[in-house]
Amino acid sequence: MTTNTSTGQQSVLAASHGLPSCWASPSTSLVPVTYSSVAVCLLSRFCKSFFDSAATLAVYITATRIIIAIFAFLVAAFLVDCALKPRYPHSLPRVGYGDSLLATLRNWLGYVFHFNEWVDEGYNKFSKHNRAFVVPSAASRPQEIVVPRNQTAWMLDLPDHVLSAHAAHDDVLYTDYNFLFDAHSHTRAYAAKHGLPPLPPRGSASEHHDRKQSPVDEDFHARVIHRNLARHLPGLLPAIEDKVMLAVDAAFGTDGDAGEDGWRTVTLWDAWIAMVPPIINLLLVGPDACQDASLMSTYVKFADTVVTNSFLLSMFPKSLHPLVGRLASIPNRRLWRRTHNYLEPLIKERVQRLMTEAPSTTAGKETPLVSEDYITWHIRMALAEGRFAELDPVAISKRLLPIEFAAIHTTVITGFFVMIDLLTSDPAFIQGIREEVQSVRSSDPDVVASGHWTKSSLARLWRTDSAIRESQRHSHFATSLVKRKVIAPGGITNAAEGWHVPYGGLLMLDLAGTHHDPDLYANPDAYDAFRYARQREALESSASHGDTTEKEHQPAKTAAQITADAMRGLKLGMVTTSDSHLAFGHGRHACPGRFFVAHKLKMFLAYLLTNYDIKPLEERPKTMWVGQTIIPPLAVKVEVRRRKTQA
Numbered sequence: 023m024t025t026n027t028s029t030g031q032q033s034v035l036a037a038s039h040g041l042p043s044c045w046a047s048p049s050t051s052l053v054p055v056t057y058s059s060v061a062v063c064l065l066s067r068f069c070k071s072f073f074d075s076a077a078t079l080a081v082y083i084t085a086t087r088i089i090i091a092i093f094a095f096l097v098a099a100f101l102v103d104c105a106l107k108p109r110y111p112h113s114l115p116r117v118g119y120g121d122s123l124l125a126t127l128r129n130w131l132g133y134v135f136h137f138n139e140w141v142d143e144g145y146n147k148f149s150k151h152n153r154a155f156v157v158p159s160a161a162s163r164p165q166e167i168v169v170p171r172n173q174t175a176w177m178l179d180l181p182d183h184v185l186s187a188h189a190a191h192d193d194v195l196y197t198d199y200n201f202l203f204d205a206h207s208h209t210r211a212y213a214a215k216h217g218l219p220p221l222p223p224r225g226s227a228s229e230h231h232d233r234k235q236s237p238v239d240e241d242f243h244a245r246v247i248h249r250n251l252a253r254h255l256p257g258l259l260p261a262i263e264d265k266v267m268l269a270v271d272a273a274f275g276t277d278g279d280a281g282e283d284g285w286r287t288v289t290l291w292d293a294w295i296a297m298v299p300p301i302i303n304l305l306l307v308g309p310d311a312c313q314d315a316s317l318m319s320t321y322v323k324f325a326d327t328v329v330t331n332s333f334l335l336s337m338f339p340k341s342l343h344p345l346v347g348r349l350a351s352i353p354n355r356r357l358w359r360r361t362h363n364y365l366e367p368l369i370k371e372r373v374q375r376l377m378t379e380a381p382s383t384t385a386g387k388e389t390p391l392v393s394e395d396y397i398t399w400h401i402r403m404a405l406a407e408g409r410f411a412e413l414d415p416v417a418i419s420k421r422l423l424p425i426e427f428a429a430i431h432t433t434v435i436t437g438f439f440v441m442i443d444l445l446t447s448d449p450a451f452i453q454g455i456r457e458e459v460q461s462v463r464s465s466d467p468d469v470v471a472s473g474h475w476t477k478s479s480l481a482r483l484w485r486t487d488s489a490i491r492e493s494q495r496h497s498h499f500a501t502s503l504v505k506r507k508v509i510a511p512g513g514i515t516n517a518a519e520g521w522h523v524p525y526g527g528l529l530m531l532d533l534a535g536t537h538h539d540p541d542l543y544a545n546p547d548a549y550d551a552f553r554y555a556r557q558r559e560a561l562e563s564s565a566s567h568g569d570t571t572e573k574e575h576q577p578a579k580t581a582a583q584i585t586a587d588a589m590r591g592l593k594l595g596m597v598t599t600s601d602s603h604l605a606f607g608h609g610r611h612a613c614p615g616r617f618f619v620a621h622k623l624k625m626f627l628a629y630l631l632t633n634y635d636i637k638p639l640e641e642r643p644k645t646m647w648v649g650q651t652i653i654p655p656l657a658v659k660v661e662v663r664r665r666k667t668q669a
């Protein structure tokens with residue numbers, strides 16, 4: 023009776039609260055009703071109806087429909103991207119398939135295989151007539167405006183808060199994801215904690231400030247390299263040379279490992295990728311850490327991941343990057359963590375040491391007890407500028423990432439192609455380099471005394487220098503290496519042609535077209551290793567006529583003319599950038615690592631060619647291009663033999 027009455031009351035209650043009838047069922051009515059039993063009951067109801075609906079839906083879900091849904095989603099994301107991209111004036115000529123919606127889709131696919139052809143076509147049709155043109159770019163990026171050579175100075179002289187190199191690098195390399203999107207969060211947090219005005223997000227309308235004066239400087243690492251690398255190089259040359267010799271011996275073998283006839287087969291790319299990272303890292307993480315093979319291979323893997331991720335992200339709509347980028351950069355984070363774990367004790371110890379040095383010593387040039395490398399320079403500059411958040415080991419190990427990327431693959435690919443160029447052209451070039459190396463080494467008293475290259479003796483290796491510079495011209499690995507993004511809120515106007523580009527527009531210089539322009543280079547498609555050396559020799563011999571009075575038919579040169587000739591000669595060296603040689607960029611953001619590259623590549627070539635015979639390659643290996651970047655022929659093998667006597 024009691025039970026029945028109770029059940030009846032519960033049924034009424036249940037009904038009045040809209041609860042399911044199980045709440046009042048005879049079975050539950052025997053146990054005290056609790057909220058948890060109601061919850062369980064509700065959950066089971068929910069699950070039942072969910073699975074019922076899912077079962078009904080499952081009938082409609084087929085693989086084809088899923089694919090269609092994903093495709094529709096992607097198209098919608100691309101359309102959102104399209105709507106948000108900057109628009110360029112119609113007065114600018116275009117290459118590619120055109121501007122319609124369908125043409126835009128074709129452009130995105132065409133970009134992967136036809137970018138070079140398009141730029142080439144535009145170079146001949148427009149750049150040669152001093153006109154800018156628009157070329158389609160990767161799906162996630164705005165189209166690019168190719169600025170003609172005669173407007174290089176205009177483009178590169180615009181201030182950073184108007185046309186930004188770093189914003190362009192960020193967009194092209196997807197820095198937020200590849201170099202870990204919270205890379206600067208610690209500095210931002212520090213600024214917030216200490217009540218300092220935080221740096222506005224990149225590209226915002228309020229970005230009219232001097233980064234150097236800002237409490238958070240996202241380009242701090244690039245400034246550290248600009249300020250320190252070149253000036254510390256001369257003192258580091260002997261250590262670099264020792265490492266170069268060890269690296270070449272390890273990669274190309276010594277007599278002890280050779281086969282019967284002394285020849286061995288070496289995969290060229292593998293040799294360069296093994297040789298370069300320790301030498302670069304001698305100047306980045308110091309003499310001990312650079313010897314750690316696992317740290318070096320982690321940095322190489324990191325650089326590889328950046329390359330793959332950049333391609334992946336370039337093909338995905340930008341609106342999906344927050345998802346795709348975070349997923350794609352999981353390996354980057356894991357690899358960075360590995361490097362961080364290794365470097366953290368070293369960085370902490372270095373910070374401790376540099377902080378306890380007398381301020382005059384830490385701010386000055388020399389601190390004898392620490393090695394001269396990026397970590398030291400970073401800490402010194404952070405202390406000197408009062409950027410204490412930059413002393414965080416996380417900040418330092420993350421700032422190393424973009425530098426490792428900028429340094430490793432660029433150097434490897436340059437050295438690799440110098441070898442390919444030399445081994446597929448006149449053998450007299452290699453012989454000429456050997457003779458030069460031997461002559462400079464034996465005639466320079468400092469080199470003879472110390473047994474090491476000096477800055478001035480390396481500067482006399484004109485042929486070696488020329489062989490590298492010419493390879494950078496001939497075998498470029500990217501269509502363009504100089505890009506700038508418009509970050510002035512009101513956009514920019516080009517005075518020469520009158521076009522206006524809004525905020526977000528991307529400008530580039532055409533390296534490929536310039537380097538192969540017959541009006542700038544005689545026989546531009548040939549690798550002429552001593553192209554620049556010959557010009558320097560001609561200038562030197564003409565300068566030497568200044569003091570030869572016996573040449574009656576030539577008037578003696580004035581001191582000013584001789585100096586001018588010497589300067590012109592210097593400008594033909596590989597560290598000199600110009601609007602017709604863009605391998606290291608040009609202008610104030612030109613690569614600050616190029617002096618280091620020049621020294622170490624000359625040392626590599628000098629040691630390698632004088633200590634090894636290398637059989638010429640029968641034919642030039644085929645290369646492939648994806649978008650704006652070359653895919654090097656990684657499988658190329660060379661036959662090498664240790665030389666008994668140096669040439």
Ligand code: HEM
Pocket residue numbers: 187188243244247302425428429430432433436503504505604605606607608610611612613614615616618619
């Ligand atoms: C053959 C090797 C290399 C090549 C071809 C190369 C090329 C370049 C190019 C084209 C730029 C962009 C210039 C611009 O936007 O105008 C650049 C920037 C940069 N490079 Fe290199 N680079 C090489 C090696 C290195 C090395 C070894 C380091 C450091 C150790 C380095 C550090 C940097 C840095 C920090 C920047 C950014 C400069 C700035 O934004 O102001 N590079 N490099």
